[in-house]
Amino acid sequence: MKELFKAEEQISEEILHRCKSGDTMAFREIVKKYQKYAFILTFKILLNEDDAKDVVQETFIRIWKHISVYNSQIKFTTWIYKIVTNLCYDKLRSDKRKEKIMDNKLEVENLLVAVKDSNELIMENKQLAGIIENLAEELSQKQRMVFILRDLQDLSIKEVSSILDMPKSSVKTNLIFARKNIKEKLEKYL
Numbered sequence: 001m002k003e004l005f006k007a008e009e010q011i012s013e014e015i016l017h018r019c020k021s022g023d024t025m026a027f028r029e030i031v032k033k034y035q036k037y038a039f040i041l042t043f044k045i046l047l048n049e050d051d052a053k054d055v056v057q058e059t060f061i062r063i064w065k066h067i068s069v070y071n072s073q074i075k076f077t078t079w080i081y082k083i084v085t086n087l088c089y090d091k092l093r094s095d096k097r098k099e100k101i102m103d104n105k106l107e108v109e110n111l112l113v114a115v116k117d118s119n120e121l122i123m124e125n126k127q128l129a130g131i132i133e134n135l136a137e138e139l140s141q142k143q144r145m146v147f148i149l150r151d152l153q154d155l156s157i158k159e160v161s162s163i164l165d166m167p168k169s170s171v172k173t174n175l176i177f178a179r180k181n182i183k184e185k186l187e188k189y190l
Helices: 013-020 024-046 049-067 076-095 102-118 127-135 141-152 157-164 168-189
Strands: none
Touching: 013 024, 013 049, 013 102, 013 127, 024 076, 024 141, 049 076, 076 141, 076 157, 102 168, 127 168, 141 157, 141 168
């Protein structure tokens, strides 16, 4: 399955330099370029539009506060993923979102339909992708995070490992179980 959304290529060094120097216009360019990217990932994890908006806002606050320590050896999108996933973990822990996931299915389906219709999204099979995304909601938190980052966002095992602070072997194991779980449920569904 093709990834649902991928931000454009790495942000330019000139914009990063200006941003590190406190240039708010350069930071606006970063926000404009990566806001949808961060929202889609956040929404896939939290499954709640309002919570996702809050986490995206906090993500960019953290980026602004810590842009001076950003290491340009790391892909900017990987850095954003790391911030987003850490904030999502915090949100899931504090709200005990697992209990609310099933209640949010209708909201998820409605928002996914709207998001899928936008030009930024490319899907080979909308119906199958929607089913797989809904099935991913039922995975454990770790499996869902690994599955979303690896299979839906098409990141490498190394990037997922870095973002989630998880050994590559754990990423692979969680991915195997996530895929197996989704495959079994998909076979029953179809």
